[in-house]
Amino acid sequence: MIKLYDYELSGNCYKLRLLMSFLGVEYESKLIDFYPGNQHKSEGFRQINPLGQLPVVDDDGLVLRDAQAILVYLASKYDASGKWYPRDNPALLGQISQWLAFADGITATASAARLHDALFYTQIDVDAARAGANTLFRILDEHLYFAEEAGQDWICPGDHPTIADIACFPYIMLSEEGGVSRMDYPAIRRWCDRFKRIPGFTVMSGVFPAGPAVSGSIVSAA
Amino acid sequence: MSILKCSDPIALNLWYAIAPLDEVLIGETAQTILLEQPIAYTRNHTGEIVAWVHDVASGGNPETDRLPIKERYGYFWTSLGTPDADIFPIPEYDEQDRRNIHAASFGVNVSAPRLVENFLDMGHFPYVHTDILGAEPHTEVKEYFVEVSKERDEILATNCKFWQPMAAAVASGGMDVDYVYRVPHPYSAVLYKSNPTDPERMDVIAIFIQPTSQETLRVHMLLSLLDESNDDISIRLFQQTIFGQDKPILENQYPKRLPLDPRAETPIRADKSAIAYRRWLSDKGITYGVIPAAA
Known part of the structure; x- marks a missing residue:
């Protein structure tokens, strides 16, 4: 069975829990005392990941680090529908990769601000991190607005979400913990609600499920 | 200085x-x-x-x-001043068979009294700690007692009961859980809850808040548990999961300081302990982290 080196409050670990939940893939969580124990920086854990970072998966001896890389691997291997990571569509693969890199930027900004406020990573320049997050959120909000105008629900074109949506979701949803409000990004907020209604969606601490969708009958009755 | x-x-x-x-x-x-x-x-x-x-x-x-x-x-x-009393007692801490575990110190962007109030509240369990500390339709906060303790200057809420699907890391299923809450310090609180393995004794969870400003804080969480089956990491991470769920709720409280005017926020019956806490803070004349009632 897949082993996930996991920490509940990590948005990067959550990306993998989300994909495996969407795909119905079973896995075992090996809990790491990220805080306050700093177990991911221990000598023992550096044998598994020399970078001393979460998450890591071990799938039958294949050990992979980096949330985005693991999303690519798991979707390629376990998504029989091929929709989360469509390997036969070069244009789409290019766009997915572009937004996976963008998600790393969200980690470097929105997640960094959250680590500063909640876990006392005092060496982080929190004002720069928040400003960086707002720059990225503005770009994504515009992108999603024009996607909606074109009848698209997700970050990349098509009628199905991709791993790009999964990679961007957690640290956007947790941004308020780092003092980055989503108030000014309405298209991002609508996309978050759509994301939460994907079948198989699961929460983490700090992320709540969507309320019930407004159904057609309620609208017509009103 | x-x-x-x-x-x-x-x-x-x-x-x-x-x-x-x-x-x-x-x-x-x-x-x-x-x-x-x-x-x-x-x-x-x-x-x-x-x-x-x-x-x-x-x-x-x-x-x-x-x-x-x-x-x-x-x-x-x-202390930055001259304390006129010792730190409040938690006698259970010294019991030989307890596991005393530091769960974490977290930073939260809210006032200390808002966090104390959240800690006292049972009404949010099914909605915020879904399938762990509560689950619909078991949402009722049954009548409980609140008083200022006769022994010490502290708030005491007793006879609190709540149905919980997974009351602790060691729990194996749903159970009716008894709670006792103490507020022995304006910015600290201690709760006692039924232990899933020993009906005669209670687990202890304490929060010690270090206000960094009127609207920001560090909270230190202590667990003093009867649990022979889980390792420290599992116990610690279980508590962090719970607190991680409270955090966005706390940070979205408005205003961030706790209003002490009884008319400022409308309480319901389940909020008895919060009403007593606000009155107790008012009677002490606390001004830090609160919006004092108009004189």
Whole structure:
């Protein structure tokens, strides 16, 4: 069975829990005392990941680090529908990769601000991190607005979400913990609600499920 | 000592937990903030913890600006004033068969009294801690008792009961859980809850809040549990999961300071302990982290 080196409050670990939940893939969580124990920086854990970072998966001896890389691997291997990571569509693969890199930027900004406020990573320049997050959120909000105008629900074109949506979701949803409000990004907020209604969606601490969708009958009755 | 930003004499004269003892290391100086005052601390070569006020300009002097220190419940405590009382007792901490575990210290962007109130509240369990500390349709907060304790100057809520699907890391299924809450300090609280394995005794969870400003804080979470089956990491991470769920709720409270005017926020029956807490703070004349009632 897949082993996930996991920490509940990590948005990067959550990306993998989300994909495996969407795909119905079973896995075992090996809990790491990220805080306050700093177990991911221990000598023992550096044998598994020399970078001393979460998450890591071990799938039958294949050990992979980096949330985005693991999303690519798991979707390629376990998504029989091929929709989360469509390997036969070069244009789409290019766009997915572009937004996976963008998600790393969200980690470097929105997640960094959250680590500063909640876990006392005092060496982080929190004002720069928040400003960086707002720059990225503005770009994504515009992108999603024009996607909606074109009848698209997700970050990349098509009628199905991709791993790009999964990679961007957690640290956007947790941004308020780092003092980055989503108030000014309405298209991002609508996309978050759509994301939460994907079948198989699961929460983490700090992320709540969507309320019930407004159904057609309620609208017509009103 | 420089002029302090906090002008509430009651808040200044309280003891505050600052850091877990095992994180205070010989030869390493750490900095934090208490009531807007930067302080520094270290462990000297005799093993003794030293803390001092630490101003940006002067850096502070560990000898002349030295703060009082107490070691209690696995943390060191200090005060910017002159405490007129000892740190409140938690007798269970010294029981031989308990596991005393520091769950974490988290930063939260809210006032200390808002966090104490959240800690006292059972009504949010099914909605915020879904399928762990509560689940619909078991949403009723049954009648409970609240009083200012006769033994000590503290709020005591007893006879609290709530149905919980997974009351602790060691729980194997849903159970009716008895709770007792104590508020022995304006910014700290202790809860007692039924232990899933021993009906005669209770687990203890305490929060010790270090206000860094009127609207931001560090909270230190202590667990004193009867649990022979889980390792420290599982117990610690279970508690972090719970707190991670409370955090966005706390940070979305508005206003961030706790209003003490009884008309400011409309309570329901389940909020009896919060009403008593607000009145108790008002009677003490606390001003830090609250919006005092108009005179």
